[in-house]
Amino acid sequence: MNYYSLNKQAPKSTFKNAVIKGLAPDKGLYFPESISPLPKVFFDTIDDKSYSEIAYEAIKQFILPEIPEEVLKTIVEETLSFEFPVVKLNENISTLELFHGPTMAFKDVGARFMARCLGYFNQDNNKEVTVLVATSGDTGGAVANGFLGVKGVNVVILYPSGKVSDIQEKQLTTLGQNIKALEVNGTFDDCQAMVKTAFLDNALTSQMQLTSANSINVARWLPQLFYFMFAYKQLHKTYNNIVFSVPSGNFGNVCAGMMAQQLGLPIHHFIASNNVNNVVTRYLISQLYEPKPSIQTISNAMDVGAPSNFIRIQEIYKNQFEVLKENLSSYSFTDEETKEAMLEIYNQYNYVADPHGAVGYLGCKSYLKENPNAHCVFLETAHPTKFLDVVEDVIDKKQPLPKQIQSVMGKEKKSTVISTYEDLKAFLLE
């Protein structure tokens, strides 16, 4: 499969090149040249297939033959070595738990998948690759874990100082080996802008092979489409009109859901649920796309002012505003509303949601007011204990720590503080 740049000023790319380069030379995001819907029989027989089989069938058109069939099957199997359960709250609302991986956030799937693709492409290559990644909380930990010890790959993680949770910070600053953390005096958007600038800096790219492990990178982004298929497999016999409420920040996840829909998955509607960083909510009302500096919230991983992937969503809907609006709703919620939702979910359903999932739950409730016949699945994108202070404070109950979290608790943070792009460049050239 070839990929083209959404800035339309760069040559077509192979999958391998798109993975190794991350961003196109014209600074555009890569997008697959074609999307062929899966045959109807695939969905009719989804109950007979394992998660790995579903995932392999869904993604192979974007990757074969550059990674051979058997290798791709192994990559998919190794990536998906944990559970993706749907938990029903009531007749209209379920949650899809995406936090059973090693770092307890949905990013584990994309990070593990990409690490293995890059490992495959790099096996006969003596050139080291430096993976740059900007994180507002969870991508960093997942990438650190997924790429730890991968031969020939160095990882540099940029995160906004003081704006990620304590556990998220531990996950991305304590692993050592080929993983380095840069603590940026700024916001997530500053981190993401620095990373994009680095890709276009000849002084850097002439000396090192840089790539991205954010959802910019197609190998990090595309595997996220699996989640929607896994939820469908668990729900399709019980419910029609399945709607997904996706807690959104950089918009990679909801956009991956739209790719699953393009592949033929019968998804009735999407909801992009936002905290007060709500550029897309405003866009769907005014048709004006006006990114703003991000505001710090308790759902910190969604504190994104200028989401990278909105351009991919525009591409899927061919920039047709009305068509997009038919398929996507978006709502925005304050921290107070999020905390009330966490308490409501706990009191009514005895379920502990993290702040991001709670925003997703609120999105479901808003949508269901107008569409009472839908079944809305909100994605529980991270485990609640990653946001221990907020969660324990809101529901007033101590939380047991899962083993994945315990394993980083006592470890010592190692990071380098930077403020400007020049600091990043000097660090990389050192």
Ligand SMILES: Cc1ncc(COP(=O)(O)O)c(C=O)c1O
């Ligand atoms: C827990 C959590 N929820 C939601 C999001 C938002 O996802 P996306 O950036 O794909 O919109 C993130 C960050 O990616 C996250 O870490």
Ligand SMILES: N[C@@H](CCOP(=O)(O)O)C(=O)O
């Ligand atoms: N919310 C993310 C921000 C980066 O998103 P990505 O999907 O583009 O990596 C995070 O947790 O870091």
